[in-house]
Every structure is written in structure tokens, then in C-alpha cells.
Amino acid sequence: MSHERLPTDRPAVVTVGLPYANGDLHVGHLRGYVGGDLYARALRRVGQQTAFVCGSDMHGTPVAVNAAEQGVDPETFALEWHEQYSERFPAFNVEFDNYGHTHDETNTELTQAFVSTWIDGDHILEREIEVAYDPEADRWLPDRYVEGTCPYCGEPARGDECDEGCQRHLEPGEIEDPTSTLTSNEAEYRTREHKFLRLSDFQAYLQEFIDRLDGTENASNQPREWIEGELQDLCITRDMDWGIDYPGSAADDLVLYVWVDAPIEYVASTKQYSERVGAETYDWEAVWKVGNETRPGTEWNKEWFEDSGEIIHVIGRDIIQHHTVFWPAMLRGAGYNEPRAVLATGFVGIDGKSLSTSRNRAIWAKEYLDAGFHPDLFRYYITTGSGLERDVDFSWDRFAQRVNSELVGSLGNFCYRALLFAHRNYGGTPDTAVSEAVSERIETALDTFEDGVAAYDIRTIGNVGIELADFGNEYIQRHEPWNLIDEDPEKAAQVIRDCVQLTKACAVLVQPVMPAKATRLWEQFEETGDPGEATLEDALTPPPSQFGEPAELFSQVEDDHIADLNETLRQRVAEASEDDGSTETGDEATPADIEPLEDDRISFEQFRDLDVRVGEIVTAEPIEDADELVVLEVDLGVETRQVVAGIKQRHDLGTLPGTRVIVLANMETAELFGYESDGMVLAAGAEADLLTTHGDAPPGTQVR
């Protein structure tokens, strides 16, 4: 780490990657927003002046394409999503100081100023490239407006990548047999002049920059490949009318590439915050500029750190390149300050596979809220389960487990028992001083918190309060104040005094990760103020001598509830797996929608390993709480097996007994919803259309 330890006496800004105004948020996105929010709160807590800003990314081809499909203009389309995000974030207690969007005036002006400075600094070059053109619609076709065939693997490809075949990035002009997504007509390639940012001008700067960049390891390691190799010029214009105009070419339908104006929104959003609260409260130029002025060039002077603030970006791992290569070059070229740290989150997956919005293989933000859980539970679970940069699996089971044990059993239980005991026996905080041992333990926790902030360690910050509650439970148990109160009243008062102090310290420390719960806890014994306003020192100041009866902070997550959520998730994952290869389930499957036949042949021997038999259903009973699952007794001639099958949605259970089915008899046994399943009934498709015989082959007959 080459930077001065946080907190510094300069202003800081914490940003989170802009949500793209083109779809709802899922738990993977939320991980970054919650992490950023937690970190910004923690940074304030240690005394750093901090702005937490973000905004919606409104431009780009996908927005234009999707808006066109819905028959609305792109601005209306994107603003709808923008409004939704504006409401979604507070629902998870993610509270930005400013939440703007890239299409607003502030960002437009700033972006054009950035580009103008690059032009003045001679970092822009013009080059003619081949761009697809739709002669009928009489317009250029950027990115996803064009579909065709991948020149490398021959698979269908769209835009700038071979998304179904070899996954290669495709340069403009590479796609073969291009067609326009606007008119489904053939497109043609025409020569067109575009603007490029000459990244190679900043190569030396970037190589130094990456060495002093703080944050997660992946963020500073991954871009080295680019920075140390030959940097390609970045094409910063697109042929569209949706976006920010390239300066001086307003009449032309040439706009800036989204990745130009998107990160500049970090600056714009900070500026809007500054203008709202006044520069004496928060000065955006003091953080983003150098000595409150821009100093364009291709080099950095280390003394400039003294004259500029701390920029900390929290992003998804997938956009590391943009934040550690393009963005620092853009900032430097425009004469701005450079990021101090980039924290890149790992991915959230389900069953080891990454989430996919297009396949609905996800747990959505709305879905979590609809399940009725408090947002702070999610905040705690997602930020403390693992290090920020690691990939994690989302699991409702583990969510419930950790809520019940760590939040209900440890933190909630400790605070409740301590405050209740104090209230009943002393009407509030006993009149004595905190013991040295306990105040030392609290100070250790405060140190851990501060170290966590300095090391950008979100997990540590989120955990420190719970660990203190663990200590509290041990402490109260070891001293048994419920016995002392008769045997040694003075000592009992001491123990409870200590526990109340621990509770207050918990409220202070837990606030960044669970702000709403911390406020509730705070209000139980502290009538004034808000734990969000508290400083770390408040963890050691005495609580009021009187307070009322406390309430329980958390409640248990019920098994039934989790079972339902698991079942919903399981079904969705199953559908998503079938959709792999872009198969649509259900109605009107066109040939293109069906999974291609498997090329890998297996031997007859391998087939013979499958013991497939004719069976006859004897009984069929539904499984309670499961949407599809049925317990079947199946007669296989030699024996009757219990098999669990997911067939309730299509088949009427009353008609099933007597039906012939095809059973994979040597399937490994499994336990589903508490029932053992010994075999597998074969059925077609997501709707589980049962396979049967058409003659009278008796149960037990081998299928061959």
C-alpha cells in the first residue's frame, strides 16, 4: 500500500458500478451495492469525510434496442428503470448521497468537457473503419443492431461478440452475412470515420498507477496483461442518436460510447451532491481534481496526493478492465485525480454456476424483499459470508442458518438478555463504571474496525460487532448475574453494567452492516441521536441510567419458509439448465429453439449400464409443500420401489395408478423433501410428460 492510511484529512468518495438501465437487480448486483454502502458508512464512522454516490447508466445499444422493441423512446425506457433503481436501493438500506443518471445535464456537460480536454491534449485520433449499415432504414448499425455469422466458428453471432459459439470478441466489420435487427434486411459494410482515444499515450502512466493502486488483488493483477502489452486505441464513438454527442458534431448522429460517459457519472454525481449541500460541506473538486484544478497530461506527480481526495470504486469483477485501464487514462488525460482503490467483488452463483439474467437463473432483489426478510439480514449474510473478492454461492439454507445462529442467537440474544436484565433489576444502566477488562475488549473491537477500514476489509467490518456479542454471551454466562444478584449485588451490578456497555458498542459497530437494526437497538436505551451519527468513541461512553423494556431485535427464520424458497429456486435452476443453448420451454418451439443433438457417441456397453425397466404405478401421493413432487410406489415386477418424481404439474394423481412408466432402476438413490427416491421415472421436458408403453409389456421388462 503506497497511500496514507485511512482516514485522511481529505474528502473521500465511494462509488459503486452504475446499474445498467435495462433490467432488474439480483443478489449478485446487490453484493456490490451493499458492500459499497457498508464501506462508506464505516469510513464515515472512523472520521473520514465521505460521499457515497452512484447513478443509472442510461445509454448504450441494449437500451436503444430494447426501447425500440417496446416502441418507446430510449429516454423514457431508461428513466423507468432509473426510477425503479432509485426505490430499490433504499429498500436494502443502500443510501447514496446522490443518485443521478448519465443522461442528465451535469454528466453531459462534464463528459463533453472531458472529451474536449482530450482533443486539446492531442489524445484523439480519427480512423476509418468498416461499420454495418442498413440501406433500407438508412442508418448505421452499431453493436447489437447487427447479427450474422461468426467468421471463426460459423455459429450465429450478434453485435461485437460470438455469443453462442466461440465467445470471441468481434471487431466492427468482422461479422459475416450481416443482417440488421431493425428491419431483418441484409446489411452492408460501409466505411465510416470514428474517434479513438489513444490509450498508448498513457501506457507508462498506467504501469505506475497499477503499482500504487489499493484494493482487492484481482483488480490490480488482472489488468496487467493489457497494461504491459500493447494498448489498443479505444473507439469512443458510436453511430447512434441515443447518447451524449461527440463535441462539435451535434448534427451528426455520432455519440460517445457508453464507457466514456458512464464512469464520468461518478464525478457528475459527486458534483451534484456538492452543489446540493454546498461546497463548504463537501467540495467535489477537492476530491476529484488536483488542488481544485485540472492538470491534464500523461504523468502523475506524487505530491498531488496532498492536494486531492480519496477515490474508492466498488465494482463487479467483470468491469475491472474499465476501471483500471480506460478510466484512469481518461481521468489523467482530462487532468483529474486518480482512483486510490478499486474493490472488485466476486460473483454470486447458485450451485457453483454464475447467475444469468437472460436465463432467469438468479435470485432477484424483489424476490428477497417479497419473501418478507429484513434487508439487514441480507446485508449481513452477503458481506460477511466470505471475502468481497471471492466467488460465493447463494444458499437459502446457509442464509437461514447464519441468521438464526449469528444474528438471533448471538447478537440479538445477547442484547436482549443484557438490556432486559438491566431494565428489570436496575431500571436502566447500573450506576458504576465499566470494568477494565470489558473496556479493553471494546477497544480491541474498535481497533479491529479501524484496521478493517484501512485495509478495505468489508468482511472484517461486518463481523466485528457480532464477535463482540459473542464475547458478551460468554461474559454474562461466566459471571451468572442471575445468581450474583442475591449473593453479591455489587458484583452483579458490575457485570450488567459491562454488558450494557457491550450492547451499546455493538450498536455502534454493527451500524455499517445493519443500519436499521442498529438504530432499533440504539433506540432501546439511547433516546437521542442516531447510531449513524455516532463516532467510535461513543462505544465507550456511558448509556443512560434509565431505559425501558427492550424488544427482540431479530426473529428466527422458519424452516418451512426456507423449504418453499428452495423449491422455487430448484425449479428455476432446472429450467435454466434446460434453457442452456437457448432452448425455450413450452409453446411454439421452433427448430432453432431445440437443443442440438449430442455429437459425442456412447458405446452399446455404456448404454447397457443403464438398467431401464417397465414399471406400473401402484400409488401416487403428493408431497406437502412441494409444487411438483410426488411419491410413487412403482411395481417393477421383481419388487416395488418408492420413487419421487416431479410430475404433479401436468399429471392428475388420481389417474396415475395403473399407468405404465419407464424407470431407470439403477439410478443412485436420493433424498428429496425427506423422501427416499429409489430410481428415476423418465419424462419429457420441463413439464415432465411421462413416458409409457403402447403394448402390454409387463412390469420388470427390460427396455432395450
Added chain:
RNA sequence: AGCGGGAUGGGAUAGCCAGGAGAUUCCGGCGGGCUCAUAACCCGCAGACCGGUGGUUCAAAUCCACCUCCCGCUACCA
């Protein structure tokens, strides 16, 4: 193919950058305790040759080299 990240008791996870006694925490298993508290809480036990091989070192989960297997990125996807 190149690059990045990972592999730690039955499951999950920390420790690794700055090498050092018994490897952290949560769930689960077993055995105790307590009754202030939400079937909560506390204590104890069992369970890990820290992916493999070699190296550096008085000392390696930690540093180095090679290998295996997983995940991701490769310029629109958190």
C-alpha cells in the same frame, strides 16, 4: 491458448501479501452445564497429513518452481 482467482475437518469459511507454539469461526455429530435470554446461551470431545510433487528456511497452510482439478476474464453482462 493467454491471463486472473481458487482448492483448508462431513458442509461452509478465516488465516497467506509482512513464515513461528495447540490452524479461525459457523453449521452438523457426541457428551456435559445453565435457566437472565428467542428450543436460545455456555463448557468440553471427536474430526484437517491445509489439492499433489519438489525446493528455500532453524521453522511453510503462508515464500519459490512444476503439476492436477474447479471458476472466471479476454475490451457491452455485478
